[in-house]
Amino acid sequence: MTTSKYAWGYAVRREWSNGSHDLFGFTSDKGEAERSLTRDQSYWRRGPVRPVAVYVVAANASAVEQHAVDGCRSASCPDSPKRGELR
Template sequence: MTSDEFAWGYAVRREWANGSHDLFGFTPDAGTARRRLERDHSYWRLGPVRPAAVYLVAATAADVDRHPVDGCQGSCCPNSTDRGQR
């Protein structure tokens, strides 16, 4: 593990109607995070299946690296835009 894993940044959280979510796209840069969020919105906007919500959350690189790839329903996953102590 490196200290970079514990540096705060942003990730995209995609919520699904079944209560599961995805967490991806960690970056320490707010501008890059907003572009990733917009790109995800654009991708799903016209499709037949759409997420219930897509938004940015404060997260660490470790949060995103250790997150399950598909179908996570964990309540301890990052779900707020606030940064700070856990």
């Protein structure tokens, strides 16, 4: 039996100007992750406070589930929009 902690897929990473980030929305489907990204960008576009960057990253389900809700500054979190891309 495979548990979700070994599952790889995609998540959305939101970067803030204070150097912290959020990691959320794990899915094994890249298209679904990109739709989540579009919704998140639309939400923040109109507000007075905006993230510095929002992008899709390759991520492990366990890393996303155990990620701090907000204010994370860990350098070990998934952070490359290019990592894990299939060509």
